[in-house]
Amino acid sequence: MKQRAIVWFRRDFRLADNPALRAAVDGDFDGIIPVFIHAPDEEGDWAPGGAQRVWQHESLAALADALEAIGSRLVIRQGPTQSTLDDLIDESGAGAVFWNRLYEPGLVRRDADIESHLGQAYPELEVRHFQADLLHEPWTVETQAGKPYKVFTPFWRTISERSIRQPKARPSQLPAVWSRIGSCDLADLGLRPAKDWTTTILEHWTPGEDGAQARLETFLEDTVDNYDNDRDRPAVHGTSYLSPHLHWGEISPFQVMHRAEEWLSEQSGGAIHEHIQSFQSEIGWREFSRHVLYHFPDTPDEPLDDRFKAFPWETPDTAFDDWKAGMTGIPMVDAGMRELYATGYMHNRLRMTVASFLTKNLRIAWQHGERWFWDTLFDADLGNNTLGWQWAAGCGADAAPFFRIFNPARQGERFDKNGDYVRRWVPELAELSNKHLQEPWNAPDKALEAAGVVLGKTYPKPVVDLKASRREALEAFEQVKN
Ligand SMILES: Cc1cc2nc3c(=O)[nH]c(=O)nc-3n(C[C@H](O)[C@H](O)[C@H](O)COP(=O)(O)OP(=O)(O)OC[C@H]3O[C@@H](n4cnc5c(N)ncnc54)[C@H](O)[C@@H]3O)c2cc1C
Numbered sequence: 001m002k003q004r005a006i007v008w009f010r011r012d013f014r015l016a017d018n019p020a021l022r023a024a025v026d027g028d029f030d031g032i033i034p035v036f037i038h039a040p041d042e043e044g045d046w047a048p049g050g051a052q053r054v055w056q057h058e059s060l061a062a063l064a065d066a067l068e069a070i071g072s073r074l075v076i077r078q079g080p081t082q083s084t085l086d087d088l089i090d091e092s093g094a095g096a097v098f099w100n101r102l103y104e105p106g107l108v109r110r111d112a113d114i115e116s117h118l119g120q121a122y123p124e125l126e127v128r129h130f131q132a133d134l135l136h137e138p139w140t141v142e143t144q145a146g147k148p149y150k151v152f153t154p155f156w157r158t159i160s161e162r163s164i165r166q167p168k169a170r171p172s173q174l175p176a177v178w179s180r181i182g183s184c185d186l187a188d189l190g191l192r193p194a195k196d197w198t199t200t201i202l203e204h205w206t207p208g209e210d211g212a213q214a215r216l217e218t219f220l221e222d223t224v225d226n227y228d229n230d231r232d233r234p235a236v237h238g239t240s241y242l243s244p245h246l247h248w249g250e251i252s253p254f255q256v257m258h259r260a261e262e263w264l265s266e267q268s269g270g271a272i273h274e275h276i277q278s279f280q281s282e283i284g285w286r287e288f289s290r291h292v293l294y295h296f297p298d299t300p301d302e303p304l305d306d307r308f309k310a311f312p313w314e315t316p317d318t319a320f321d322d323w324k325a326g327m328t329g330i331p332m333v334d335a336g337m338r339e340l341y342a343t344g345y346m347h348n349r350l351r352m353t354v355a356s357f358l359t360k361n362l363r364i365a366w367q368h369g370e371r372w373f374w375d376t377l378f379d380a381d382l383g384n385n386t387l388g389w390q391w392a393a394g395c396g397a398d399a400a401p402f403f404r405i406f407n408p409a410r411q412g413e414r415f416d417k418n419g420d421y422v423r424r425w426v427p428e429l430a431e432l433s434n435k436h437l438q439e440p441w442n443a444p445d446k447a448l449e450a451a452g453v454v455l456g457k458t459y460p461k462p463v464v465d466l467k468a469s470r471r472e473a474l475e476a477f478e479q480v481k482n
Contacts, residue, residue, distance in 0.1 A: 003095030005126075006088055010107075010134055010247035012100045013063045014209040015070070016170035019130035020098040026137060028431045032089050033092055033177055036060060036069055038189045039079025044106045044164045046300060046382050049375035050193070051344045052247075057191035059248045062208025063185065071170035072174035077184040082114055090124060092181055097125060100132035102251070104382045105297035107372075135253050135287055148295035149471040155291065156284040167255045194245035200345050205244070205378065212245035220263045227275040234336075234347035235420035240279065240347070243379035246286065253283055259265045289383035300386045301367065303395035307480045310326055311395075313365040319463045320364055323354070324372055326425070329460035330354045332412040333357045337424035344378035344424075349415050355392030356406035361469040363476060366393035400476045405470050412438035428459045440476070 005024040024032045040047035048056055064074040077084045077308045085097060096437055097118060102111070111129070118127050131137055136159045149155035172178035206214065219240040223230070230238025245251050255279060264276045296304055303309060322328045326337035338351030346354070351373075363383060370389040374380045390396020394404075416422055419437040423430045429437060431451035440453060441462050448455065455461045 002027065002029050004033055004092050005029040005096040005098060006033045006085070006092070007033055008085070008097060008099040009034060009036045009063065009074070010099060010249075011102060011247070012252075012478075014212070014250050015060045015063075015066055016209065016251045016253065017132070017167035017255050018100065019132050019168055020100045020150070021171065023098050023128060023130065024170040025174070027056060027096065029096065030455075031178065032072065033075055033088065033090070033094065033181060034072060035077060035088060036063075036073040037077050037079050037081045037084045039081045039084075042079060042106065042110050043104070046104065046106060046374070049377075049380050051201075051376050051378045052058075052374075052380050053191040054137070054201070054344075055205075055244055055378050056247060057186065057189070058202065058207035059187075059250060060186055060191075061209070064251075066209060067174065070094075070171060070174050071176055073177050073183070075177060076186060076189070078184060078189070079387055079391060081110065082117055085114065085118070086121065088126065088181070088457050092178070095124070096128070098128050098130070100130050101134060101137075103138060103294045103302075105293070108294070110427075115455045132252060133249060134290055135159065135257065135283075136162065136375070138291045141291060145191060147157055149288070149291060152285065152288050152398045155288050156281055159284065159287060160280075164254055165251065165257055170372070195297050198322070201378075204343065205241075207244070207248070207250070209250045212242065215240065215242055215245060216259060219263075220260070223378035224263070224279060225272050225303060228278045229321045231278070232349050234349050235416055235418070235424070239348070243345075245382070247379050247381045247384075250382070253286065253432055285387075286384060288397070289381075289387035292387060293383040296397075297389065299396065300370070300382055303366075303398055304390060304457060305395040305399070307315075307397035307458050308393070312363075312479060312482050314363045314477050316364050317366050319362050320358075320368060321359055321458065322463050323362065323364075323369075327460050328357070328464075329441070329455070329462035330408050330466070331422045331426050331429055331440065332358065332408040332416070335416075335422045338425040340373075340376050344376065347421075349411065351388055352392055353406050353408050355389055356400075359389075359393040360405045360467060360473040361464050363469070364446070366390065385418075403474060405473060407466060407470075409438040409466070426459070429453060 005027060007021050007024050015021060067074050079130060088094065115127055118125055141155065141159055223238060227238065230236050235236030242251065260276050264273060293299060323337060326334040328334055333354050336346050336354045338349065340346040355369055358364050359366045366389040370385055373385055387396060391399045394400055412422060420436050422437055429440060432440060432443065432453060433447065436447050440448065440455060442460065453459055
């Protein structure tokens with residue numbers, strides 16, 4: 001029997017398919033100490049934003065409950081991480097520290113420092129870290145020229161030919177943690193804001209491992225068989241809503257991929273194969289975003305395409321405030337921004353639309369939008385958010401070309417044909433007919449009057465002319481194009 005093992009939970013808030021925990025269980029230790037160390041400063045500018053912290057609180061509570069149910073408990077400490085780990089090793093006489101790897105640049109550096117410190121300070125200590133958050137480690141995937149990928153399709157082709165390991169078993173029992181190993185209360189971390197906004201915003205979500213598993217099952221049962229068609233329609237629940245669960249590691253990509261395959265094998269024929277494949281390729285985009293983030297660690301702040309460093313962005317002004325508040329006078333944009341603020345989530349089609357509008361029609365630098373999403377999204381994720389914003393602004397890996405400027409009204413007509421989504425989030429336009437809903441500024445006075453809409457009073461006039469601003473954006477692009 002060996003000494004105790006510390007399992008350092010970071011963003012892997014699950015018991016099943018948790019390789020660090022599994023290694024401790026299989027390692028014949030006489031005690032296992034699951035610990036979470038709160039040290040947001042160590043994530044620099046990209047410490048969890050407001051919405052993420054709310055989720056983190058709930059998710060940690062769920063993890064603590066799950067550990068208690070199998071005889072253990074979650075030890076919660078406040079950072080700095082290095083000295084906190086030292087204290088825990090000294091207090092417990094631990095002989096091992098295990099964790100699962102993450103790929104954000106600040107965390108990669110921090111973790112490397114901790115590993116080297118532990119190696120020097122405790123030469124006998126067993127320090128191991130594991131692959132858990134990604135199907136394929138970023139350093140194992142490269143182009144034929146030996147470079148990181150910047151284009152999704154060949155990246156996905158390469159990794160989808162490789163097999164992935166089976167999910168690891170969930171422990172059914174863990175040894176009790178010594179009572180003398182102290183812990184602070186979850187509430188001490190101050191992750192939940194005082195105001196009760198969280199109660200409503202959490203109504204549609206169940207943070208934690210059980211909630212994540214249930215979400216996946218519901219998606220497979222009810223939604224996946226039309227995923228390819230419905231995933232672009234914001235008015236219907238056509239996607240998995242797994243993003244915050246994946247971000248916090250309440251479910252692993254291995255579990256998602258294998259369960260989707262298993263589900264497929266249980267079905268009889270039909271087009272479901274294609275829908276599952278499409279869904280799996282979205283998990284592929286998640287892999288791609290971390291691949292790009294790992295190899296190009298400056299991209300949360302700097303465009304991957306250097307030309308955009310000289311782009312003539314506008315200074316954020318009141319139009320930026322209108323964008324954040326969902327008061328731009330462009331119904332699709334406002335609907336998306338209001339959904340975000342009310343629910344901590346925004347449909348992907350809208351994320352693309354509002355990001356294109358901000359960066360091209362308003363010509364406000366993508367970093368401002370990226371930061372707002374960071375604070376308001378439950379699923380804010382440095383890899384996916386960076387990739388999404390740079391994609392929309394035309395300056396990132398496999399990005400939409402800058403000259404492809406979404407027209408939000410056309411997006412609405414195409415993807416919200418019946419106007420259900422806009423009417424849900426912009427109820428002041430609910431009585432407008434479909435013909436005028438997406439462009440109220442072009443509606444005849446009579447139609448506006450009949451719908452009880454007074455532009456500039458009950459609903460804003462557009463903050464910008466879509467056509468003119470499109471032209472100006474293209475002219476601005478000419479300045480940096482070559
Ligand atoms: C401007 C912009 C910002 C974004 N910011 C984030 C973010 O902070 N966090 C985040 O998780 N996603 C982000 N996305 C990607 C995408 O919008 C969300 O992952 C998706 O809407 C989540 O809903 P879902 O779980 O129902 O998706 P599903 O369609 O069910 O997809 C399943 C999973 O695949 C991954 N995925 C799906 N689409 C993408 C994508 N385009 N890029 C990378 N991974 C993807 C997610 O992990 C998602 O949970 C952003 C996209 C854009 C355009």
